[in-house]
Amino acid sequence: MIEFKNLSLVYPNGNEGLKNINIKINEGEFVVIVGLSGAGKSTFIRSVNRLVTPTDGELIVDGEDILTHNGKSLRELRKKVGMIFQSYNLVKRSTVLKNVIAGRLGYTGTFRSIFNMYPKEDMELAYENLKRVNIENKLYSRADELSGGQQQRVSIARVLTQKPKVILADEPVASLDPPTSHQVMKYLKQINQEDNITTIVNLHFIDMAMEYADRIIGMRAGEVVYDGPASEVTEKTFEEIYGRTIREDDIRGGEVNE
Amino acid sequence: MNKTDEFIPTSLYPAKTKRTISIAFIVVIGFYLVSSITTESFIINFFLKLGNITDLVGRFFPPDWGYVNNVWPKLFETIHMAIIATTIAVIISVPFCLLAAHNITTNKWLYNSMRMILNIIRTIPDIILAVVFVGLFGIGVFSGIIALIIFAVGILVKLMSEIIEAIDMHPSEAIRASGGNTIQTIWYAVVPQILPQFISFSLYVFEINIRASVVLGLVGAGGVGQLINKEINFLNYPAVSTIVLIIFAVVVVIDWISGKLREGLV
Incomplete structure (x- = not known):
């Protein structure tokens, strides 16, 4: 369970990233955060694994207030909270397998990781996760040889390999075409359901949010302006969240044909 | 209005830029001359003493x-x-x-x-x-x-x-x-x-x-x-x-x- 209590974040330049957020996210939920760019979605998500540090309030993850974490305890938190990025963030010159095994770094000593001395179970886990996203045949390809969709699947495999309790996804489909976007969202949804991993995804496409989310949180200017089950959300709700009428580029479209 | 229409620029650069460039040019030449005179080294010596060079190079041959x-x-x-x-x-x-x-x-x-x-x-x-x-x-x-x-x-x-x-x-x-x-x-x-x-x-x-x-x-x-x-x-x-x-x-x-x-x- 993740709980935001009166959480605020002010950046050093004075910008308010988050304004007094109070939200409770339950275990196993698939939450989609929507809002225009600059609404604070990214700050919201990055607070949960402390890539940014909120300046006020409390943020409870797995029973602990994570705002005081540093060094070792921060790395322990990040082992539990995996993250997927808009630009995949793979090491392009490394092989797919090396990128995926990087998910085990938090569990592996510095010396062992430098000399690639991973236990057999870790290698097996990495390979199983590549199979889950159907990319196991690219095992030894360099990451930059893969297409965008394939790279994002590798990054999902990397996140699974760290055996997280929570997955954060920051605009995971913003760089992909519509069919590939649906494919990636389907993998995330499937993992959420099969492994009961709490998943928080930032999106700005309203059709995808409605299709995949259990619950939608709307943000504008650092504040939560909507919070409710995806089934109750309509285009009208989005117009209220965005503060303007819905445009063509708010919709991804193109359902995958499988 | 008419007066500005008749204006034809005579130079590609404004007068101020031209002045700055001219001054910079004079300063650089001045530094060069001062340096040359005080050290008594003039690049013309290279050609005047070409004979010495060929003489010395000649002593290097044959290896x-x-x-x-x-x-x-x-x-x-x-x-x-x-x-x-x-x-x-x-x-x-x-x-x-x-x-x-x-x-x-x-x-x-x-x-x-x-x-x-x-x-x-x-x-x-x-x-x-x-x-x-x-x-x-x-x-x-x-x-x-x-x-x-x-x-x-x-x-x-x-x-x-x-x-x-x-x-x-x-x-x-x-x-x-x-x-x-x-x-x-x-x-x-x-x-x-x-x-x-x-x-x-x-x-x-x-x-x-x-x-x-x-x-x-x-x-x-x-x-x-x-x-x-x-x-x-x-x-x-x-x-x-x-x-x-x-x-x-x-x-x-x-x-x-x-x-x-x-x-x-x-």
Whole structure:
């Protein structure tokens, strides 16, 4: 369970990233955060694994207030909270397998990781996760040889390999075409359901949010302006969240044909 | 309205720019003349004393080919010096490269002091380093090696820290986000991005070291330069030209091999 209590974040330049957020996210939920760019979605998500540090309030993850974490305890938190990025963030010159095994770094000593001395179970886990996203045949390809969709699947495999309790996804489909976007969202949804991993995804496409989310949180200017089950959300709700009428580029479209 | 319509610009530049350029030009010429007069060196002397040059060059020919066998031991000494100095410099430079890159060393104080130390090191010419170490450790190879190491570290760290500053930081964000510590983040997200350039620059520094170690011999820091110095003092010019030709050939071959290796890397 993740709980935001009166959480605020002010950046050093004075910008308010988050304004007094109070939200409770339950275990196993698939939450989609929507809002225009600059609404604070990214700050919201990055607070949960402390890539940014909120300046006020409390943020409870797995029973602990994570705002005081540093060094070792921060790395322990990040082992539990995996993250997927808009630009995949793979090491392009490394092989797919090396990128995926990087998910085990938090569990592996510095010396062992430098000399690639991973236990057999870790290698097996990495390979199983590549199979889950159907990319196991690219095992030894360099990451930059893969297409965008394939790279994002590798990054999902990397996140699974760290055996997280929570997955954060920051605009995971913003760089992909519509069919590939649906494919990636389907993998995330499937993992959420099969492994009961709490998943928080930032999106700005309203059709995808409605299709995949259990619950939608709307943000504008650092504040939560909507919070409710995806089934109750309509285009009208989005117009209220965005503060303007819905445009063509708010919709991804193109359902995958499988 | 009509008056402005009749205006036709007479110059491509505004009068103020022209004035600035003219003044700058006069100042530069003035500095040149003052420097020439006070040092009594006029470039025209080059042509007036052309006779001396041809006379001296004439004494270098023909090269003394019988001298060739005396060159090899010292030449290999030079190459060994370059190999030892480059290897050690490459190892030493690794931590300094990271400390001198602002995206890895986020501590401003540490980064700035690191940069300052490196700038100071780079202002010292290799020949001065050699003179200092010959004074400290005596004439010979060892002094030359130490001078080359410091010289090479200065170059390598400068080149590599700039490469490190230009890398894509997204992968290291991902490694940190999955619980990796600092060393793991560097090893998994930084090293793969910079390794080809690092090897390439190391070979490049090896080329520079070969050439530098020839010069260092002139001040007694070992290698083939020492041999040149000795033969010049004995006015044995044919032997000197043999040495110079052999060095030329060897440097060209080494540069070519190293260049080919570097081409294959990046």
